[in-house]
Amino acid sequence: MKPPHDTNGTSTFVFPTTFPIGTKRTSPLVNTAQLRGHLFLMRAFMELKEQVRTIHEHPKAVLYQIPKHEIYRWAWFVGLAVERFTLWCLSINHDNTHGKSIIDILPPIDVIMVWHAYMLNPARWYAEDRLRLPSLATLHEVGNMFADSLPNLTTILALKASDARVEAWTQNTKRLFDPLDDAVEQKTKTLYCPNCRNPIAASLVSEYGRGYLQQGFGIYCPQKSCPRQCIIYGLLGLRKLAEDLVRNDGTMRSYLAGSLRTSKSECDVDRAKKIKDVIITSAGFTRPPNTTDEQWILFIMDKCSYFVKNIMGYLPERDQALFLRILNAYSDDRMFSVELTGAVLRQGTFIEKMQKLGWVGLSNNQEKETALQHAVARYHAYLSFSCSPRFLDLMASSPTKFFVPTLDIDLVWHTHQLMACKYNDNCRLYVGRFIDHDDRVDSDRLASSFDDTCRAWKNRFGIQYAYCGCLMPGETLKDKLLHFLRFHTDPLAHLVPIERKDILDTTHASDHNAVYPNISKVTGDASRKYEKRLKRAQQLSRKGKTNTIIPVKREGHNQAFLVPLWTYYQEEPVAGGCVSQGLSGTMAPSRPVASGDGSGNAGNGEL
Structure with missing residues (x-):
């Protein structure tokens, strides 16, 4: 199906009221109000990062404890946020949360940022931890409240924190509510020696790079009777x-x-x-x-x-x-x-890309509403795609395969995962299994898998998967998300973006969680593959054998892929004492x- 033309600047896109997923139909599993709340949350994260950029100017800041380089400074701050998130998880319980509004028990924005990354990196760990760890039982309950509040986050986060919210945090954690004020106050963390269980006050940051929040962390137990063994992350683990x-x-x-x-x-x-x-x-x-x-x-x-x-x-x-x-x-x-520190940093890359594309802080108008509706439609097609016979056949024949969502699909997918219980139930009901995504995947495998995704999508729906024609998102465009769709009698018309380059670009894949083990080799191989595909597409276009617009390649665009959507198919037998490997990938x-x-x-x- 050829992308329709936007000739009059108005949208005639008709948003479906129900979507097919496998053999069932459902009303939208994610709505645009929830997407807007999630986008506003990402905006709050970006604003926090900008504040951290100048934290060294805080009157109580001890300069040697605050990394000079902005990248390391942000990583240090995220490490502190993980400590605060841990305290919050340990402090909340049924008594201090039951019957209260989410507005009054929501933690500070840095803690929400860690929680957000926890739910998305990857979803299965978060779901299992809530089951395994008694300390996270209340987090499950508050998580349901947070999920219900997604459509209202634009209002909740725009307001100054209520006195009740600040008091709930300070009473439960004994820490300052403002993350920047608290950051400059924190100097040490209490650890327990893995050998003798003696409490040790470990510096969070040291001038020699051996602090708990630094990559070179190492400390010795002061007990004379304890073996002189350097305590590092691995030993604690x-x-x-x-x-x-x-x-x-x-x-x-x-x-x-x-x-x-x-x-x-x-x-x-x-x-x-x-x-x-x-x-x-x-x-x-x-x-x-x-x-x-x-x-x-x-x-x-x-x-x-x-x-x-x-x-x-x-x-x-x-x-x-x-x-x-x-x-x-x-x-x-x-x-x-x-x-979690690494999880937040990787999610931050994704959020930055969304901001550059103009997704973060979308205004409330019909054009952008149409953009979000189109993303929702493609996401539901993706779920349906994951339980199709053709997909399952491919998974059975090649268990190392996975499929890579485009950026617009991923926005909706992540928003769905923030509603943890609903996401779990929806996966079981409509797809038949829990759909997870890996946190870190080698870029070579992402490149190959994205090609597989494009081919499988075309075979399944008879239309293109990605219309962007480029390797990375285009330059910053305010209306990057807008997909004005002309009404079409074909039942798949809602999946086809309009034939306009700034709109087609939104169907590209991103790379926020890709792992590049050998960047020169990866970029070289990827570029050669892309040039070959681009040349072939241009030849077909000139001959009238393809309906895809081929945009001009812009400088500075490298191969980019999003985290894969793990869609498990094989059974998980336990034979001979353990479990056979099913679908495989990479995780670290x-x-x-x-x-x-x-x-x-x-x-x-x-x-």
């Missing part, structure tokens, strides 16, 4: 893993991160138990006779020579991707299975425990 291996109190906390939830089951206890048993048995972690839990924990740490990655050598090779994914959840001492936190290829990327076994 190993202690957390050993505690989970030893814990057997009958609660969900007894199971390892990444072992309970699968694409077909929200809580597969039998599978999780088998995974834990395989690790304990294969690695030689069986409990020594007549030992306490603490002695058993220390035995496990000693057995693997105090490095989590050493455990991999003991585990079955066929399930290495699964085990590596689990072990990567133990990269530090924080309770979360996602390394900012502090990976191991890497098979030296790139810092870890396998993403089917969980």
Whole structure:
């Protein structure tokens, strides 16, 4: 189908009232009011980042504790925000949240920013953590309230924080509400020695780069009786893993991160138990006779020579991707299975791209409403696409494949994920399994997978997937999102953007979470592939054999891809003691425990 022309500057696009997903039809799972709330939230994040840029001018700032370079300064601030998010999660409970309005219990914007990234990087970890960790039970309840408030965020965030909201935060966390004021007050973090459990006051930032919020973190326990062992993130993570291996109190906390939830089951206890048993048995972690839990924990740490990655050598090779994914959840001492500082930074790249494209802070008019409606329509087609027979056949024949959404689809997809319970229920009902996305994927695989996505989409719907014709978003254009669609009798007309370059560009893929292990090779290969595709498309266009506009390539545009949409298909049997790898990909936190290829990327076994 050829994109319709915008000849009179007015939109005749008719937004469907229902959408087909598989064999079912549904009213929109995400609406434009929710999209606007999410976009306004992103705007608040950008404003916060701009404030942090000048935090060194704060009257109480200690300059050596605030990184000079803006990039490192932002990473330092995000690390502090993760600490504040942790405190908030531990402090909220049924008594101090029940019956209250979200307006009065919503945390400061920096904490919301971390929470936002947690829900999106990737969704399955967030869902499972809420099940495994008792401390996150109330977060689940408040999360439902937050999801309901999405359409109202433009109003809530525009208002000054109420006295009740500020008081709720300060009473629960004992910290200042204003994130910048609090940032300059925080100097240390209390850690517990992995060996003797002695409390240690670790500097957050040191002049020598050894602070807790710095990449070179390292500290020694001051106890004379404790082994003179440098405490680093990995050792703290190993202690957390050993505690989970030893814990057997009958609660969900007894199971390892990444072992309970699968694409077909929200809580597969039998599978999780088998995974834990395989690790304990294969690695030689069986409990020594007549030992306490603490002695058993220390035995496990000693057995693997105090490095989590050493455990991999003991585990079955066929399930290495699964085990590596689990072990990567133990990269530090924080309770979360996602390394949240890195998650926020990666999401920040996506938000910056959206701002440059004019998505953040969209005004409320019909033209932009049409733009958001078109994004919603394409997202529903994407969900339908993920459960089509052609898609499932491709997944079964090539289990390492995944599909890459375009930027407009991804906006709606992320907004859907912010409504965690609704997203989970919708996936089960309409797609038949939980659809997740990986947090970090090698750009070569993204490039290949985006090509696969374009071909599969064309085969499924008979229309183009991406109309932009470029490798990256175009220069800043205020109306980058606008898709004026002329009414068409074809039932798929709502999926086709108008034939106008500034509108077609919105169907490109982005790269906010791509991992580039060898940037010169990647860009070289990608550019050659693109030039070949562009030349071929131009030839077909001249011959009248394609309906796609071929925009002029602009300088400064590199290959770009979005995070993949993981659509799991294969069953997850447990045979011979553990789980076979299903759909695979790459996943690694900012502090990976191991890497098979030296790139810092870890396998993403089917969980």
